[in-house]
Amino acid sequence: MPDFLRKFIGLLLIFAAVGVASCQALLASCSPSATTISSMLTH
Amino acid sequence: MGRLLLWASTVLIPLTALIFLIRWRIRTMAERYRRIPDRFPSSKGILMFLLPLPVLFAAVASLARGNLAGLFDNTVCYGLFLGGALLLRRGLRTEAEYDRRRVAKAPWPLKTFGGSLIALATGLTAWSGAHYHPVMAVAFALAALLGCHLTYGFDPRGAKRFTDSEGVDTTDRVLEALAQAETSISAIEQATRNIGNAELNSRLRRIAAQARQILTMLEEDPRDLRRARKFLNVYLDGAKQVTEGYAKTHGRVTAPELEDNFRRVLTTIEEVFAEQQQKLLETDVTDLDVQLEVLNTQLKREGVV
Numbered sequence: 001m002p003d004f005l006r007k008f009i010g011l012l013l014i015f016a017a018v019g020v021a022s023c024q025a026l027l028a029s030c031s032p033s034a035t036t037i038s039s040m041l042t043h
Numbered sequence: 044m045g046r047l048l049l050w051a052s053t054v055l056i057p058l059t060a061l062i063f064l065i066r067w068r069i070r071t072m073a074e075r076y077r078r079i080p081d082r083f084p085s086s087k088g089i090l091m092f093l094l095p096l097p098v099l100f101a102a103v104a105s106l107a108r109g110n111l112a113g114l115f116d117n118t119v120c121y122g123l124f125l126g127g128a129l130l131l132r133r134g135l136r137t138e139a140e141y142d143r144r145r146v147a148k149a150p151w152p153l154k155t156f157g158g159s160l161i162a163l164a165t166g167l168t169a170w171s172g173a174h175y176h177p178v179m180a181v182a183f184a185l186a187a188l189l190g191c192h193l194t195y196g197f198d199p200r201g202a203k204r205f206t207d208s209e210g211v212d213t214t215d216r217v218l219e220a221l222a223q224a225e226t227s228i229s230a231i232e233q234a235t236r237n238i239g240n241a242e243l244n245s246r247l248r249r250i251a252a253q254a255r256q257i258l259t260m261l262e263e264d265p266r267d268l269r270r271a272r273k274f275l276n277v278y279l280d281g282a283k284q285v286t287e288g289y290a291k292t293h294g295r296v297t298a299p300e301l302e303d304n305f306r307r308v309l310t311t312i313e314e315v316f317a318e319q320q321q322k323l324l325e326t327d328v329t330d331l332d333v334q335l336e337v338l339n340t341q342l343k344r345e346g347v348v
Contacts, residue, residue, distance in 0.1 A: 008061070010193025015059060017186035018094045018124075021165050025120070025172025026097035029104040029113050 088132040088195070091161060095124035098168055116171040123164035131157030131195065138199055146205040146217050146265050152198040158191030205265050217265045221258065224275050227283040228254050234283075234290040240302070246309045247286060253316040254279060260323050267323050274319045282312050 098121040105113030134153030141147045166184030169175040175183065204214045228251055235247040257274065261267050268275075289305050 006193050010190045010195075013186045013190030014090070014094065014194060015190075017165050017183045017190060018091075018161065021169040021173055021175075021183050022095050022097040022101075022124075024175075025117060025168050026101040026104065028173050029101040029108070029110065029117060 088128065088135045091128035091131055091157075091191075092125070095121060095128075095164070095168075098124060098172065101172060113172075116167075120164050120168040120172060123160055123167065127157045127160030127162075127164055129157070130154075130160060131191065133157075134198060135195065141199050141203070144262050145203060146214055146221075146262070147203045148214075148218065149200055149202050150198065154191075154195055154198045158188055158195070161191055162188035207266075207269075213265075217268055220268060220275055221262060224254070224258050224261075224279055227279045228258065230283045231286050234286045237290040238286075238293065243302075243306065243309065246306070246313065250282060250309065250312055250316060253313065253320065254282075257316065257320055257323065260320070264327070267326060270326060271319060271323065274316075278312065278315050278319070 098117050102114055102117035102121060105111075105117055130153050134150075134155075134157055137150040137153060141150055162184040165187035166180045169183040170177055170180035202214060204212055205217055207213050231247060231254070232251050235244055235251070238244055238247070257271065261271055285305070285308055289301070293301065293305075
């Protein structure tokens with residue numbers, strides 16, 4: 001795999017995993033009834 | 044509101060990743076045209092400190108709402124993120140040192156430890172903070188682990204060994220000599236802090252910087268170690284002892300003669316260090332001269348020139 005592509009996929013994964021989890025944690029702590037991504041997807 | 048956030052994050056995440064990647068790419072292209080920096084770039088690995096910041100805000104929000112469980116969960120998760128980021132950055136620094144040196148031991152797998160800690164923190168945050176299903180939390184953790192490995196790579200494995208001209212493996216001896224020299228330089232710098240004379244301090248700082256430059260040259264080409272043995276065993280060690288001794292005594296005794304003597308010694312040390320540096324550079328030039336001569340003779344013999 002080219003170095004460029006490897007780093008791009010890596011950054012995407014980090015943003016998607018760490019970024020989404022931490023933002024969701026902030027949302028959940030700000031409002032007890034805040035909808036998480038998983039509940040939105042099921043609607 | 045939630046749907047808007049979801050759409051915004053779907054667009055923003057790839058966009059930010061792309062911006063980071065383009066920045067990295069431009070820097071890599073520019074590095075071809077300039078010397079590799081000696082210092083570790085300060086921004087490398089900083090992303091892992093910035094991304095988990097919402098978890099810290101979540102902890103503060105939990106505190107404001109009086110939610111003790113939330114406060115505990117988010118604080119622990121942020122602590123894990125922070126620990127992982129610190130380990131990862133230390134690992135990147137160690138890797139840069141390993142790449143720079145021609146002789147080095149295999150470093151501790153700090154990048155792997157850091158990535159694993161970040162993955163654990165991501166999984167825990169997704170499960171306890173964002174209330175995802177445990178299976179989804181594990182998926183988050185795995186994605187973070189894979190992302191860390193793809194972005195920052197694996198830890199270097201295997202020692203970079205050095206054999207002298209007689210074919211003897213002298214890796215341990217070289218590393219020991221370099222570590223000892225580094226300790227002496229650090230001791231000089233430490234003793235400088237206890238000396239309250241600005242002029243002497245600046246001289247000592249210059250000496251420490253010169254010694255470090257010589258050490259860098261030795262790290263880059265350990266063959267010079269044999270030629271610089273006197274510098275390592277006599278001058279550097281002597282400079283350390285004299286500086287430590289002066290730092291201890293000058294506070295208790297007021298003797299202008301002592302200060303003058305110390306100044307004279309420092310001047311001599313500076314000269315000797317500069318001479319040593321020049322000698323190593325001249326050796327490099329001689330080596331290059333010999334190589335050029337050999338190549339020239341070979342080309343003549345082949346009938347190219």
